Amino acid sequence: MNWLEFFQFGSVNVRTVTLGCMVIGLSAGVLGCFAFLRRRSLLGDALAHAALPGVCVAFMLTGTRDPLVIMLGAVVACWLGAVSIDAITRYTRCKEESALGMVLSVFFGVGILLLTHIQHTGGAAQAGLERFLFGQAAAMRPHDLRVLSIASVLMLAATAVGYRHFKLASFDPQFMDALNLPRRWASLAMATLLVLAVAIGLQAVGVVLMAAMLVTPAAAARYWTHHLSVMLALAGVFGAISGAIGAYISYLQAGMPTGPWMVVAVSLIFGVSVLFAPKQGLVARGLRARRFRQRTAEENLLRTLYRLGEDRKDWEQAHTSGSLIQYRPMDTAVLLRVMGRLERQGLVYEPEEGLFQLTAQGLERAARLTRLHRLWELYLTQKLNLPADHVHADAEEIEHILTPELEAHLVASLEEPARDPHARAIPEDKE
Amino acid sequence: MHTLWILIIGSLVGVSCALVGCFLVLRRLAMLGDAISHAVLPGIVIAFMLTASRNTLPMLAGAGAFGVLTAWLTDVLIRRGQLQSDAAIGVTFTWLFAVGVILVSAFTGHVDLDVDCVLHGEILFVPFDTWTVGGVDIGPRAFWILTGVTLANLAVIGLGYKELKLCAFDAALAAAMGFNVALWHYLLMGLVALTTVAAFESVGAILVVAMLIVPANAAYLLTDRLSVMLLLAGLFGVLSAVGGYGLATLIDGSIAAAMAVFSGLLFLAAALLSPTHGALGYYLARRARHVSPRETMGSEPAINA
DSSP: OHHHHHHHTOSHHHHHHHHHHHHHHHHHHHHHHHHHHTTOHHHHHHHHHHHHHHHHHHHHHHOOOOHHHHHHHHHHHHHHHHHHHHHHHHHSSOOHHHHHHHHHHHHHHHHHHHHHHHHHHOOGGGTTTTHHHHOOGGGOOHHHHHHHHHHHHHHHHHHHHTHHHHHHHHHOHHHHHHTTOOHHHHHHHHHHHHHHHHHHHHHHHOTTTHHHHHHHHHHHHHTTOSOHHHHHHHHHHHHHHHHHHHHHHHHHSTTOOHHHHHHHHHHHHHHHHHHHOTTTSHHHHHHHHHHHHHHHHHHHHHHHHHHHHHTTTOOSSOEEHHHHHHHSOOOHHHHHHHHHHHHHTTSEEOSSTTEEEEOHHHHHHHHHHHHHHHHHHHHHHHHSOOOGGGSHHHHHHHTTTOOHHHHHHHHHHHTSOOBOTTSOBOOOOOO | OHHHHHHHHHHHHHHHHHHHHHHHHHTTOHHHHHHHHHHTHHHHHHHHHHHSSOOHHHHHHHHHHHHHHHHHHHHHHHHTSOOOHHHHHHHHHHHHHHHHHHHHHHHBTTBSOOHHHHHHOOTTTGGGSEEEETTEEEEEHHHHHHHHHHHHHHHHHHHTHHHHHHHHHOHHHHHHTTOOHHHHHHHHHHHHHHHHHHHHHHHHHHHHHHHHHHHHHHHHTTOSOHHHHHHHHHHHHHHHHHHHHHHHHHHTOOHHHHHHHHHHHHHHHHHHHOTTTSHHHHHHHHHHHHHOHHHHHHHSOOOOO
16 A cells, blocks of 8 residues: 555655655746746756766765755856856857757766766765766655755745846846846846756756756746746746655655656646646637637628618618628538527527528627728728728728727727718717 | 777767757757757657667657657647747657656666666667678677768758758748758758767767767857868767767776767867967957057947947
8 A cells, every 4th residue: 555655644754755856846946937037948957967067076075975065066066067158158159059058968978977987986885876867756864855945945035035136137137237236146146046946956856857847837837827926836836746746656666766757747737737727728728719710700790781781771681691691701501600609699680590680789789890890991091091992801800809999099080980981881889 | 899899989979960960050959959869768768668679760760750749849839839939948858858768767677778878878888789681790780870870961961051051041041042941940850860869879868969069069169161160070079989988998987978078178179279269369369459559449349239
């Protein structure tokens, strides 16, 4: 009954590992947001890989795997990596992404070289150094957890203190300059916090996939909100949840690296966010687009019915689908479907099978749409000097989205017009 | 003989990677190379698992499929998901790489593949895996595959030199002149995936990035001509292989990693010593300017707001 044991959190070990992974996911998720917002998501990738030689050197110098020592080594190496990226972009003509790629791969090469060197020469003490590559949460001890938690709390506190500056530096660095605020210090602080987030994540996630814990929670959170504070909180929660999932799987299957599972978990959260986030998700946006297309089709038919009745100023008469299609070519099946929707809304009724007539309510809507359409045509010809035969298509689109406020502006600037460019009457506003 | 094979195979990795790497660097796609080389891992592993062998064709097919999947997913996230491109790349390749690593960990023992191989290849063992045709041992399999890939890269670059060059320097002009920019882009990405797979056994999925872009960037600092850059990059690729082997023997570590480190040293040397684009060159030029007062007056830049 392995899995039940896990959820009881009875053993110190399980508690330590789970909490440790959650703390790591939380801080990486929160701090990754700033890199994401500054469109430098791949910097985290480069810095995480660059941490490996630091881990190896720290181990070679001290001979321990104490988290504090390892973190220190990682931070120093990450810093060197960041400085190298900056120096390459500043002093050579190589571009930033080349600099990122080179620092990532060469630093990682140094790390692997040192790691294999330690493996070939070292004794039993070196065992377990490879776990910094893909993370091995199971090896986490209460002492590690204490260090992680303290570091993480300090980082989150620093984020809270610098919040307003970080926010400005992420969204509008020029404005920050204009206010004479310390932009360079804010950037430096954000980079430092990113490096620290990488350093504490190494044990559970490993250098290779740390980038995902920085980017993916932020990218997922971005789909749910437009507020930075909410985004930070959500990214933290997503990171923590995937940390727990990674720890759980690594607990069930001894020897499974934790990092990849945390990444798969957070990627699943990301996938759900892309699809189902309430406003920006693909499903929600698809539904909105579909509703808009439907409404456009409905309004077009209303306007066609109005136009057919206009010649004899008689809107009390019904029209066959044939005459509608003659005026506005479309598939009969589509026409019947749209008419069905209009009938359900009480805008159109069928006095006889296959004959369609506007209701009073429908006539009002149709007149208003026609009014908007013709106001816009008139506006284009009068104010933008477009020829009268070029304005219909444009009006055809805008009639569905003009608001009453814009309508009022149009009426005012066109001085209460009565006729459109084709000399047809502009229906009056009923209200 | 074993050493010679390692040097030859390493050099072939260096040359084939450097050739496509030049175009990645010029098109500012260095990190996309990184992404593709990571993302093909699950394809390679699945091919290993299905065929239970290191047959080349299934491996290429698997890697190719995942290379295309990466490009497609990234594209969907950018277009449909309205995600910024750096994050789209970051999310896609880390996820695929994670899946690849999990597959490797889960099936270690069943297939001839382990996490070490993913990280830094096994160039030391590659020469032992030989091909026999009609009962005759014709040398390491990797040698023939890498020769094929190098020739394929050379052929595409040779045949499409003009098009690739134009796309690399001015894609908008290339499109305006009627070249199929998208076709050449995907051809280049295809070559990157192909080269990555061929180099995978020798240098692993991550260090191949070093072989792709570091020699190319070093060459970029030394010349302003594409043909010279390709030649120099190839040369640096070979030098990295040879120097890396020496370095690895010296400190007893992974040869592939040492190749990456040595290429980094070559880049550092180029960045410092390049006569036209090196730090030393800049420094001397600036000193020369300060010496001549007439030039200093003229060369002080106006304030650019």
